[in-house]
Amino acid sequence: MLKSSVDRVAEATPHAIAGRMRGLSDRTLAWLFVAPSIVLLLAVNIFPLIWTIRLSFTNFRVNRPNAAVEFVGLKNYLNILSDRDIWLTMQATAHFLIWTIVLQVLIGFALAYLINKKFRGNDLWTTIIVLPMMLSPAVVGNFWTFLYQPQIGLFNYAVGFLTGADPSSFSMIGDVALAPWAIVIVDTWMWTPFVMLICLAGLRSIPPSIYEAAECDRASRWRQFWTITIPLVLPFLMLAVLFRGIENFKMFDLVVQLTGGGPGSITELTSINLKREAFEKWRTGYASAYAVILFVTVFGLASIYVKALNKVKQR
């Protein structure tokens, strides 16, 4: 409604006057304003994407620029989908994704619920909790390898102090059984505040009158929680999960610095695996096909998820 009234005003301005004022028409201005961004994104995102798709059908290798580039059809794709190592990588990614999301949702929601009790100073403590989220994952991840050192690491010391275990008896990033959890712990530490902030916004959006009405109907606190709080926060929570899901599917910096994919390849998430193929083994064509598969997966899963999210919102 508002926009059309602006247009009416703009249209009502006589062309002669507009011309004399050297003003550009709204249409021209709109294009002039939008075009640079679109052009930049086409050049830096879409053009490379198309190039990736083209490369994915070839056996091109960056480190052999003089070798003949052959069209190999779907061979790269078939090789990837039948490669056992890539499925292990996918499993590592799934483990990381599922556990980070579960922990962050549980802890994040609990924190938001507690902060929403509006105790004195809750703003200050919220700001403190949020700090890790904004920091460089690579720099922080690197420092966590220090906290994870057997014996001298603060993390090992704290665990030893609390459980009585010998702090030098375990290595979070050196042990095959512990490393997948080492990356889950750091990611949870970093990103729980993200889920917390979104949940908090959800909790604060619930009008108190709903609880008052429920109280009049003598609904128990427990029932109020499950029939009012949870359904009304759910769209917010689902949005948080979407963001975390996409981000952690792309996860690279934090884990590369923490474990480098090791020990062995137990924490080699898809992005790290892809980086190996593309920039260490230099199998450019193969890696391009890999990239296309990843992109289609993220995009497909995200689209399905957004549909579900919209359904929940409409309810």
Add this chain to the structure above:
Amino acid sequence: MSSYSVTEPSLRQKWVAGILVVGYALITILPLIWIIATGFKTPSDAIAYPPKTFFTPTVEGYVNVFTTRTRLSQEQLQALGEPTTWYDKLVRKDGLVISGPSRFAERFTNSVIIGFGSTVLCIVLGTVAAYAFSRFKVPLKDDLLFFILSTRMMPPIAVAIPIFLMFRSLGLSDTHAGMILLYTAVNLSLSVWLLKGFIDEIPVEYEEAALIDGYTRFQAFYKVVLPQAATGIASTAIFCLIFAWNEYAFAVLLTSGNAQTAPPFIPTIIGVSGQDWPAVAAGATIFLVPVMVFTILLRKHLLRGITFGAVRK
């Protein structure tokens, strides 16, 4: 009074909630405090067992992060004579001499140049695009907006291969200009979406009045909307700056010497004998503290920034 008590938590509830949240907050900032504290430890204090909470602070880590040092024998040290500066004196204690500056200052400067350069570009492009999306009938508006957002979903490594090739053929690899352009593109989705939200909130009536007063559309945008959107633009700029500042994947793949930023560099800091944790911590502190300060300044808009404007509180 009874309706008040329904929505207002009881005093006991507040106490319990307060204690739990404060407990979590203290645990969660411990690693950050540890980074800052380690920066002021000597290497031997840093790796002491049990971990040292109380120690005599030293700026050795800060000296080490900015310099490279070589080990000399006692005779060679004596032949050099008395140390002339306080930092010379500091490293002399460990039988070392400063042999030159490290690359840290250079990398940090790169981070500043690329961070601010991309932020300025991102805000200029983002503001005008957001204004157009907010006020004009742009054909395929929703599709374009979704396209802009979808560029965020791509794993950086996936687009890095052709960008690597593209930059190489254009002569942009390992240059400031190339990285600025790349980070601008990466942050543009954030900037357009956030700024569109902020501009949507400015009543259209202001511009209508300006247009009736004889302003052109561009003047109305420039003189009426921009000042109104100043807070929104500032907080969007800080977000773009923080994201460019923290970026690692592109930086590690596409830069090596000339334009490398601090995040790929800090983890590679090593001392004369093995990993020099106080120096790493000192470098990390210098790098992280500005972001902490910005986060505190931004706290009112934080939620909006991290959700691309999807949640506005």
